[in-house]
Amino acid sequence: MKYIPVIGLEIHIELKTDSKMFCSCKNDPLEKRPNFNICPVCTAQPGSLPVINKEAVRKTIKTGLALNCSVPAKSKFDRKNYFYPDLPKGYQISQYDMPFCSKGYLEIDGKRISITRVHLEEDTGRLIHDNKSSLVDFNRAGMPLMEMVTEPHLSSGKEAKRFAEELRLILRYLKVSDADMEKGQMRVEVNISLSKDRKLGTKVEIKNLNSFKSVERSVDYEIKRQTELLEKGEKIIQETRGWDEKKEETVSQREKEEAHDYRYFPEPDLPTIHLDQKFINTIKAEIPELPQQKRDRLVYEYGIGEKPVEIFVANKDLGEYFEKAMSELRNWVKEIEIKEKVSPEEFSKLTNLTVNYIITDFWSLFGKASIIELEEKVKPENFAELMTIIYKGLISSKMAKEVLGYMFKTGVDPSHIIKDKGLVQMSDSGEIEKVIKEVISKNPKAVEDYKKGKENALQFLAGQVMAATKGRAKPDSVQELLKKLLK
Numbered sequence: 001m002k003y004i005p006v007i008g009l010e011i012h013i014e015l016k017t018d019s020k021m022f023c024s025c026k027n028d029p030l031e032k033r034p035n036f037n038i039c040p041v042c043t044a045q046p047g048s049l050p051v052i053n054k055e056a057v058r059k060t061i062k063t064g065l066a067l068n069c070s071v072p073a074k075s076k077f078d079r080k081n082y083f084y085p086d087l088p089k090g091y092q093i094s095q096y097d098m099p100f101c102s103k104g105y106l107e108i109d110g111k112r113i114s115i116t117r118v119h120l121e122e123d124t125g126r127l128i129h130d131n132k133s134s135l136v137d138f139n140r141a142g143m144p145l146m147e148m149v150t151e152p153h154l155s156s157g158k159e160a161k162r163f164a165e166e167l168r169l170i171l172r173y174l175k176v177s178d179a180d181m182e183k184g185q186m187r188v189e190v191n192i193s194l195s196k197d198r199k200l201g202t203k204v205e206i207k208n209l210n211s212f213k214s215v216e217r218s219v220d221y222e223i224k225r226q227t228e229l230l231e232k233g234e235k236i237i238q239e240t241r242g243w244d245e246k247k248e249e250t251v252s253q254r255e256k257e258e259a260h261d262y263r264y265f266p267e268p269d270l271p272t273i274h275l276d277q278k279f280i281n282t283i284k285a286e287i288p289e290l291p292q293q294k295r296d297r298l299v300y301e302y303g304i305g306e307k308p309v310e311i312f313v314a315n316k317d318l319g320e321y322f323e324k325a326m327s328e329l330r331n332w333v334k335e336i337e338i339k340e341k342v343s344p345e346e347f348s349k350l351t352n353l354t355v356n357y358i359i360t361d362f363w364s365l366f367g368k369a370s371i372i373e374l375e376e377k378v379k380p381e382n383f384a385e386l387m388t389i390i391y392k393g394l395i396s397s398k399m400a401k402e403v404l405g406y407m408f409k410t411g412v413d414p415s416h417i418i419k420d421k422g423l424v425q426m427s428d429s430g431e432i433e434k435v436i437k438e439v440i441s442k443n444p445k446a447v448e449d450y451k452k453g454k455e456n457a458l459q460f461l462a463g464q465v466m467a468a469t470k471g472r473a474k475p476d477s478v479q480e481l482l483k484k485l486l487k
């Protein structure tokens with residue numbers, strides 16, 4: 001009988017705020033000097049008192065609302081007591097039974113994954129170990145950390161990965177965190193058990209996952225490992241496992257003795273938080289168009305395929321540029337429609353042409369400049385003009401690449417570049433014929449081969465013609481004329 005994997009996620013997210021969670025120290029994850037951004041509050045000096053960072057609360061609620069959670073009117077912070085050298089107070093301020101957000105969901109490829117809660121807490125410091133000693137850096141201590149917990153509704157490594165990817169996109173759209181997994185700004189923990197009846201089996205936790213790939217692979221590995229054990233009639237041990245990137249396997253870190261008793265109790269140094277509906281509504285109003293809404297709209301509005309839609313959703317700047325270029329194209333269509341009708345099929349061709357240029361040639365420019373520089377050089381209006389020039393067949397796609405390169409270098413519009421560089425496609429067949437005749441007389445062997453039936457000899461000759469015209473001849477008319485003249 002087959003075992004069903006039951007998977008839940010716990011995801012910690014470092015929030016992007018100016019200051020730390022309960023003090024005015026700078027929240028700078030990039031600070032390299034150890035113990036630089038610290039004060040009596042985040043190092044737990046006697047007598048120091050915490051003050052709640054309102055921005056962190058706003059960002060947590062914003063995330064919860066974007067994940068379809070409800071936000072209760074009352075919330076509080078609690079002390080989670082445990083000892084560890086990176087935790088100066090001997091407890092972490094977290095939220096226990098009254099989180100800011102609860103009971104939400106996120107849809108992944110049409111499947112609804114329930115979210116149990118989203119709460120706010122503080123991060124710990126960092127321990128640095130070398131051969132002789134262990135050092136502690138409190139720069140990270142007290143940074144605002146948001147935690148999101150899902151119900152165990154996921155059933156494969158791929159689903160877990162997709163969930164984490166979609167969540168990262170949402171966090172970035174909301175601008176609440178950069179959520180870079182490699183930098184530890186988003187840390188995923190997986191709970192996984194196998195059962196035959198969807199009831200929870202013995203739960204294994206996988207920690208230290210620092211990429212989407214490792215989320216997927218570690219889950220798939222665990223499913224395989226646990227299945228094999230159960231089929232042999234062995235028991236699964238409740239434990240925490242880590243992911244060994246090199247060996248591509250999970251390794252036991254520690255067995256769970258007893259459930260931890262954190263002795264949670266309400267944080268006496270902080271007041272209960274009352275959130276009025278007006279405050280929640282202002283946050284709600286700030287939520288931008290989210291990735292899924294954008295996917296639906298792009299398909300509806302432009303009729304474009306799944307692949308470009310995904311590229312435009314994942315690369316927000318690129319998607320925004322595409323929409324600006326499309327709006328310019330629509331203006332252009334309006335102008336020519338005074339004289340002639342542009343059919344929906346023709347406009348759809350023009351749209352696809354634009355999509356293709358943006359996700360290939362234009363996108364490759366992104367590595368060389370920021371979006372602001374890029375937009376300044378290649379204005380959407382000029383890009384749209386280039387598309388109409390290609391569409392009308394005035395220049396070849398090879399020339400178009402060249403023109404785009406010049407546009408990027410100089411910021412000049414395409415028609416001026418084409419005129420200055422003499423890049424206009426040769427439309428005079430008499431002129432092309434002259435070149436072809438020259439090529440034929442210079443390459444008697446290829447001509448002979450072609451006449452013997454060697455098709456690639458024709459391609460060779462066509463290549464010679466294209467080279468002689470510097471790519472200005474239309475490839476299909478070159479082929480046609482060559483065949484005619486070789487008869």
Ligand SMILES: [Zn+2]
Nearest residue numbers: 023025039042
């Ligand atoms: Zn501080």
